[in-house]
Amino acid sequence: MTPFTIDLLQPGEFARTPFEKFLLRQGGKRLAMAYALGGLLLLWGGSTYWQRTSPPRAALAAERQRLQALQSQAAQRQQALTQMRNQFQGIGELERFQVVWSEVLQAVSERIPGSLWLSRIELVQPDTKPNPQTAAPPPATGAPLAAAPPRLLRLEILTELGPGSTPLLDVAKFLDQLGHDPRFAQRFQLLDWEASSGTAGSGEAHKDQMMLTVNFKVVL
Amino acid sequence: MSVKAVGLDIGAEQVKAVALHKRRQQCILSGVGLSAIPPGANDEAVAQAVKAALREAGAGKNAAVCAAVGGPTVVVKGMRLPRTPLPRVLEAVRWSLQEHGLLPVSGAILDAQVLSTATEGQMQLLAVCVPQELMDRRQRILARAGVTPQKMDVEPLALLNGVLAMQEGVMDDTLVLLSLAPKAALVCVYHAAAGAPLIRYLQSPQQSTAAMIAEIRTAVAYFQAELEAESALRLVYCGPQNIFTALKGELQGLLALWNHHEDPTLFDPLARLEGAQRLLLDGQSIEGSQFTQAVGLAMRAL
Numbered sequence: 001m002t003p004f005t006i007d008l009l010q011p012g013e014f015a016r017t018p019f020e021k022f023l024l025r026q027g028g029k030r031l032a033m034a035y036a037l038g039g040l041l042l043l044w045g046g047s048t049y050w051q052r053t054s055p056p057r058a059a060l061a062a063e064r065q066r067l068q069a070l071q072s073q074a075a076q077r078q079q080a081l082t083q084m085r086n087q088f089q090g091i092g093e094l095e096r097f098q099v100v101w102s103e104v105l106q107a108v109s110e111r112i113p114g115s116l117w118l119s120r121i122e123l124v125q126p127d128t129k130p131n132p133q134t135a136a137p138p139p140a141t142g143a144p145l146a147a148a149p150p151r152l153l154r155l156e157i158l159t160e161l162g163p164g165s166t167p168l169l170d171v172a173k174f175l176d177q178l179g180h181d182p183r184f185a186q187r188f189q190l191l192d193w194e195a196s197s198g199t200a201g202s203g204e205a206h207k208d209q210m211m212l213t214v215n216f217k218v219v220l
Numbered sequence: 221m222s223v224k225a226v227g228l229d230i231g232a233e234q235v236k237a238v239a240l241h242k243r244r245q246q247c248i249l250s251g252v253g254l255s256a257i258p259p260g261a262n263d264e265a266v267a268q269a270v271k272a273a274l275r276e277a278g279a280g281k282n283a284a285v286c287a288a289v290g291g292p293t294v295v296v297k298g299m300r301l302p303r304t305p306l307p308r309v310l311e312a313v314r315w316s317l318q319e320h321g322l323l324p325v326s327g328a329i330l331d332a333q334v335l336s337t338a339t340e341g342q343m344q345l346l347a348v349c350v351p352q353e354l355m356d357r358r359q360r361i362l363a364r365a366g367v368t369p370q371k372m373d374v375e376p377l378a379l380l381n382g383v384l385a386m387q388e389g390v391m392d393d394t395l396v397l398l399s400l401a402p403k404a405a406l407v408c409v410y411h412a413a414a415g416a417p418l419i420r421y422l423q424s425p426q427q428s429t430a431a432m433i434a435e436i437r438t439a440v441a442y443f444q445a446e447l448e449a450e451s452a453l454r455l456v457y458c459g460p461q462n463i464f465t466a467l468k469g470e471l472q473g474l475l476a477l478w479n480h481h482e483d484p485t486l487f488d489p490l491a492r493l494e495g496a497q498r499l500l501l502d503g504q505s506i507e508g509s510q511f512t513q514a515v516g517l518a519m520r521a522l
Contacts, residue, residue, distance in 0.1 A: 001385055001519055001522065002381035002384070002385050002516065002519050002520055003380075003381065003384055003385075004333060004346065004377040004380065004381055005333055005520070006331050006332075006333060006346070006348045006373055006374055006377055007331060007371045007372060007373065008289070008329050008331055008348070008350055008355060008372040008373070008374070009369065009370075009371060009372045010371075011310065011329060011330060011331040011332075012307075012309070012310045012331065012332075013331075014306060014309070014332065014333060014334055015306035015307045015309060015310070
């Protein structure tokens, strides 16, 4: 604006670069202003960032909370589902056993000759010895199936020994017929059998008896 | 209204203050202050006058004040130097002034302005040399008045700045500016092509009007000879009207010699500034031309 720019308070000003002029003239004031401006800028930036990010941050926190609740709910449901599946599996097994059991009994009752009495039929573990006191346990409804299923079907057959009787032949026929009966043969395989003799009754009524223990391996 | 810039002209008899502010690249006058200095006043009295003038001009504490020093001991000189790196220019100026015997022995403050740098390797400078004691005294007065100036100019350049900044159109002729300030009358000759003005203080206690006219004639002739180009003269004056009236008779012969048929123009900056009418409505009789230097200083501070 004015052509002559002599300033005796800052002699040699013309030799200074614009940056030097900026630093030298009211440097402290400008520095303070720069600090204040920087502080304000920082404050503004921070508040703007907070304003812009706080709603999504709150939403995210809520979502996380909901997700955690859903996860725990899902875990509970999963647990319940597993439990139900186990129960259903147990029920299925049970029903299958019931079906098998009724078919086996039917097959055995149909095939057994009149000379033989079926004293006991039971499902046992391989190492367990036959217990003469316990009756064949029908599978109880709703019983837990956590234990391993019985691996042997054991038949205890009684027959009277008399002159001209053919108990062993009857037993052999009976076992053969069972072996050919599809209701039985598909599920059980003859493992072994054992015969033992004994006496039943007293006086003249006493009769010699033979007890035949036949073990079948459960195939199912 | 916030005052942006104040020009403070501390004269021999009066302190003048002009407050300006800027609006859309336009200077608006926002205050004028005038305070008399009693004859034989000490620094304290001058400081009081400064305070009064600033108060009257409505200068606030935050106003940027530009003051000036002046007088016959102040050297304002155009010079040509071989092309020099800018940080070493002041050293070269000091050496040159010393060579010409213009450097005060008691110490001086130097400043310069690079006006142009020619391709031939010469640079044209405007050099200013102010005796240290003059500067110290001015700063002492300002400190007493509680003023911290933003800039310190020299009076003749402030005067010329004021006139050049407010001139209308392109000036092709040589400006002969006559300042008739009491005890600090000076002639300033300037042409844009010359770059630096020629400044001569006129009035000394022994100097008669005829001697002043002769000094003006010599200054103008010297400047024209240095300019090496023909150009018409334009005489502008400012300062108290009564001093000009005393000079006018003697000046006619000089004007005739220069083939200058028009009367010298009185430069009144207040009449050209916006806002002056509003400020001067309350019946104040202020000679606006006396404020040329203060206006030039205020413009420096803007």
